[in-house]
Amino acid sequence: MKDLVTPPQMPLRPTGTVMRLARMGAMFPTRLSFLRTLLRRLARERVEVVRPVWSICAQGYGHAVYTLSLGGHRYSLVAVATALPEAARTDRVIAEAWDTAYVLYDGVPDAGEIARICATAPRQEAARFTERDLVLSRANKSVRLFDHVVGSLRAGRQPDPAEVQKTGYLMRTTAVYGNGKFGIADRAAIAARPGLSGPFMAEMLTVWLIRHFTHDLAEHMGGGTLDPAIKRHLGIGNATGLGMAPFLVTHPVLLNNWMAARETALARVRAVPALEAEQVAQLTALATRAAGHLAEWQVPDTAHQARIDQLRSAWAGVASRITPEMCAAPRPLDRLFRAAATGGPDLEELTVALLLEPFGALVDDLAEGMADPFDPPPEQTTHTDKLRARLETAFAWALGRDYDTPEHCRRFWYVSAAKQEPRLGDRFAEPGAALESPLDVARRVAALHAALPDKRTPVLEFLDAHPEHLFAVERVEMAAAYPYAEIRDNLIAADCLPIDLLRCKLSFFGAAKFDPKSDLWTRITLFQGAPLAEEVATRRDHGWLPVLQA
Amino acid sequence: MSWSRAEVQALATRAARGAGAPAAQAVHFGRAAALHLARGRPASEVSQALAALPEGPVLRLPLALQRLRRAGGGDEIDTGGLPDLARSYVETLGMPLTIREVSPDALIVSPTKTAPLPDPGRITGCEALIAEMTELAAHTLVPESDVSRQAGAGAGVTDTD
Known part of the structure; x- marks a missing residue:
């Protein structure tokens, strides 16, 4: 019978600390990240991946099908590889052709369904899909590394570990579409299924299988077998731009649940009264591994590289604190956390990820609360005086600035007519601000505050006269029930960095090796160091901040 | 389709x-x-609601839901002549409610112990409405320009790393 006793915990970190963009832009993957939750499930069920179809020519074009059983259901990845002219290769949403395309299929496709997917998947957004198609994706080769790996295998040798380490993946996904896009199945169709009920589980399963396909493709074209350690270090890249950023604003309950789970996990481990020798050894090993990972993490962007360099140096200080003496003191993890918290967001957030890692028994259950079930709606306010009080408590951070000044409103979020690519404009230099997407929560709440009448008035009467404030009223009412729902920064400020939003969401996916290409998009790596398909049932190390050991 | x-x-x-x-x-x-x-309710009511913007049921019905929730689930809803769409609005609350149409302009809603209707499946047979909504949705898109293209995420990099 499941133990229903809630573990002791320290106070949660304040929302005013956690929900700042700069902090969110310093997050690292943890064992609560979605791909880790998936890997635990795959391991628990001892999932076996089989490849009933492999119809790929020597040049690497054709299709393949992989199937597995999870939670009592069969799923298949249909992978389609096509020739891509060099000039057409781009990671942007506005691309129209890719090296490979994928569908995660509900069940095992017959020949007719495979033919349908082979015809439609390479067209991506230009095609229509069915309720049997659960996830749609595509990926481009990392040409340099792919060619190096295939060339090495053809020459009868293993790839150069330095090259593998430098890129870390054979292909990069440039979109992973779920929840009904272009006619694929609604998330509601799978939300209750064991193994896929957590957030983005179907998408993570797809990406894990895509990684498997990229390994098979390289081995097929190279005519050789990759060393397992090298193969394990070949994850899947991803290029992520602004399309991902609005999600955190438009799904506030989900954001709250993700953040609350992570913060509760931290509060639980900080309350651990004492450590066992095995836990100390594990922490030490993980801290050493993290140092190795930081050493491997090299990016071209000089500002980000400077952050990494600083973190490397500071991390040595954290690692050196994990001593038998420290661990013998009361609440040793809380001490370690508090020491790291003085070193800035990067150091603190990496420490958070480290502290959770050895304590699965204490925190893994929190992953079950990270989806967005039909929670009761937040309590409504009856009169404007109560609404004002709530607003001034929960949104104090949004008040007191003039949103008409360029520094506080320079940016505007919009969707381009070009393939509906989300973009960020300069209100004072570009047209289109009249079609701005409603991500300006701070400005809208401040406008509501200014519009509230001095006289106590029923909220409904106020909204009857001012329907444009319903958006802000709902955000304020949500704040009491969902304290981590709101990003506490002005997303239209001149100094807003969308890259911070991306890193927050991607860290929840389980991404590492963030490689920002601008303030607007980043490359990352998923499943690097994760178990391969043939070892998912047996390998205990699921690849937190991996280091190549070839 | x-x-x-x-x-x-x-x-x-x-x-x-896009319609305001x-x-x-x-x-x-x-x-x-x-x-x-x-x-499977009439697409025409969705179309009428859009046509009435920037006024009409699209503005009023969310406030009716607010009122309904404040009233604990029991209230009379002014449907604005779109009773089926108003019913759909009420059902988005996911609350156990009994909904009775007393006239084309009014629904009586009351709490019940009966579970809400099960989640419906996919949508078929409304091609004309989809086309109409696609046209309206296009009014929210900013036309492409060289400047915006260059400012888009992912611009200006070599992708064959």
Whole structure:
């Protein structure tokens, strides 16, 4: 019978600390990240991946099908590889052709369904899909590394570990579409299924299988077998731009649940009264591994590289604190956390990820609360005086600035007519601000505050006269029930960095090796160091901040 | 052809914004319209609601839901002449409610112990409405320009790393 006793915990970190963009832009993957939750499930069920179809020519074009059983259901990845002219290769949403395309299929496709997917998947957004198609994706080769790996295998040798380490993946996904896009199945169709009920589980399963396909493709074209350690270090890249950023604003309950789970996990481990020798050894090993990972993490962007360099140096200080003496003191993890918290967001957030890692028994259950079930709606306010009080408590951070000044409103979020690519404009230099997407929560709440009448008035009467404030009223009412729902920064400020939003969401996916290409998009790596398909049932190390050991 | 509820919801939300609805009302409309169409209710009511923007049921019905929730689930709803769409709005609350149409302009809603209707499936047979909503949704898109293209995420890099 499941133990229903809630573990002791320290106070949660304040929302005013956690929900700042700069902090969110310093997050690292943890064992609560979605791909880790998936890997635990795959391991628990001892999932076996089989490849009933492999119809790929020597040049690497054709299709393949992989199937597995999870939670009592069969799923298949249909992978389609096509020739891509060099000039057409781009990671942007506005691309129209890719090296490979994928569908995660509900069940095992017959020949007719495979033919349908082979015809439609390479067209991506230009095609229509069915309720049997659960996830749609595509990926481009990392040409340099792919060619190096295939060339090495053809020459009868293993790839150069330095090259593998430098890129870390054979292909990069440039979109992973779920929840009904272009006619694929609604998330509601799978939300209750064991193994896929957590957030983005179907998408993570797809990406894990895509990684498997990229390994098979390289081995097929190279005519050789990759060393397992090298193969394990070949994850899947991803290029992520602004399309991902609005999600955190438009799904506030989900954001709250993700953040609350992570913060509760931290509060639980900080309350651990004492450590066992095995836990100390594990922490030490993980801290050493993290140092190795930081050493491997090299990016071209000089500002980000400077952050990494600083973190490397500071991390040595954290690692050196994990001593038998420290661990013998009361609440040793809380001490370690508090020491790291003085070193800035990067150091603190990496420490958070480290502290959770050895304590699965204490925190893994929190992953079950990270989806967005039909929670009761937040309590409504009856009169404007109560609404004002709530607003001034929960949104104090949004008040007191003039949103008409360029520094506080320079940016505007919009969707381009070009393939509906989300973009960020300069209100004072570009047209289109009249079609701005409603991500300006701070400005809208401040406008509501200014519009509230001095006289106590029923909220409904106020909204009857001012329907444009319903958006802000709902955000304020949500704040009491969902304290981590709101990003506490002005997303239209001149100094807003969308890259911070991306890193927050991607860290929840389980991404590492963030490689920002601008303030607007980043490359990352998923499943690097994760178990391969043939070892998912047996390998205990699921690849937190991996280091190549070839 | 069939559509997922999620894509119709997103499209209806953008269509309402394109037709002049405020942000929150557009979101409520998107939810209600997708549920409405998935239950096979008349597409014409969705179309009429969009045509009435920037006034009309799309603005009023979210406030009616607010009123209904404050009243604990028991209230009379002014449907604005769109009783099925108003019913769909009420059903988006996911609350156990009994809904009775007393006239084309009024629904009586009361709490019940009966579970809400099961989640409906996909949406079919509303090609004309989808086309209409697509056209309205296009009003929310910013036309492409060289400047915006160069400012887009991912611009200006070599992708063959």
